[in-house]
Amino acid sequence: MITIKKIKAEDTYPIRLEILRKDIPLPYEFNGDFDEDTFHLGAFKNEKLVAVSSYMKASNSNFKGIQYQLRGMATLIEYQGLGMGKLMLEDSFSILQELKIDCLWCNARVIAVNFYKKMGLQTFGEKFELKYVGDHYVMFKYLE
Numbered sequence: 017m018i019t020i021k022k023i024k025a026e027d028t029y030p031i032r033l034e035i036l037r038k039d040i041p042l043p044y045e046f047n048g049d050f051d052e053d054t055f056h057l058g059a060f061k062n063e064k065l066v067a068v069s070s071y072m073k074a075s076n077s078n079f080k081g082i083q084y085q086l087r088g089m090a091t092l093i094e095y096q097g098l099g100m101g102k103l104m105l106e107d108s109f110s111i112l113q114e115l116k117i118d119c120l121w122c123n124a125r126v127i128a129v130n131f132y133k134k135m136g137l138q139t140f141g142e143k144f145e146l147k148y149v150g151d152h153y154v155m156f157k158y159l160e
């Protein structure tokens with residue numbers, strides 16, 4: 017059984033490190049991890065934390081209204097494709113709607129763009145490179 021729960025910032029670190037920071041000399045702790053508005057979601061499969069994602073209040077001038085940025089979305093390799101990311105994002109949409117947030121955006125790695133598209137996000141603008149991590153698109157979704 018898969019359950020989605022709010023977790024602490026520190027709980028996201030092992031999966032961030034393994035999936036998003038392997039051989040990448042960038043911090044796995046993010047500015048904003050402990051901000052009051054920030055929340056972190058974890059997907060648990062039989063009590064084991066197998067996927068993480070973080071949501072931080074941050075504005076991008078390309079979008080309107082009150083905004084959150086999605087960061088650190090990662091599923092352990094052996095659990096990818098089983099619905100963890102989808103369930104976490106769906107829960108985040110409900111939480112953000114309750115918080116009356118207008119827009120969720122992220123810097124999406126090119127390999128994850130189609131995952132985000134399936135979840136209703138759209139790309140904005142041109143592809144850009146983030147040092148050490150490669151090509152990205154800004155992606156966004158307005159929450160109804």
Ligand SMILES: CC(C)(COP(=O)(O)OP(=O)(O)OC[C@H]1O[C@@H](n2cnc3c(N)ncnc32)[C@H](O)[C@@H]1OP(=O)(O)O)[C@@H](O)C(=O)NCCC(=O)NCCS
Binds near residue numbers: 036092100
């Ligand atoms: C991208 C990632 C977070 C997706 O998480 P996940 O738990 O594997 O995703 P889900 O199983 O919930 O997938 C939901 C749907 O998207 C699809 N999907 C998942 N990853 C995809 C990808 N990279 N490209 C295209 N489709 C993808 C799934 O097949 C599934 O489709 P379905 O609903 O039709 O069955 C995960 O693959 C991952 O951690 N990748 C490496 C790290 C990374 O790139 N993170 C994003 C940084 S911006």
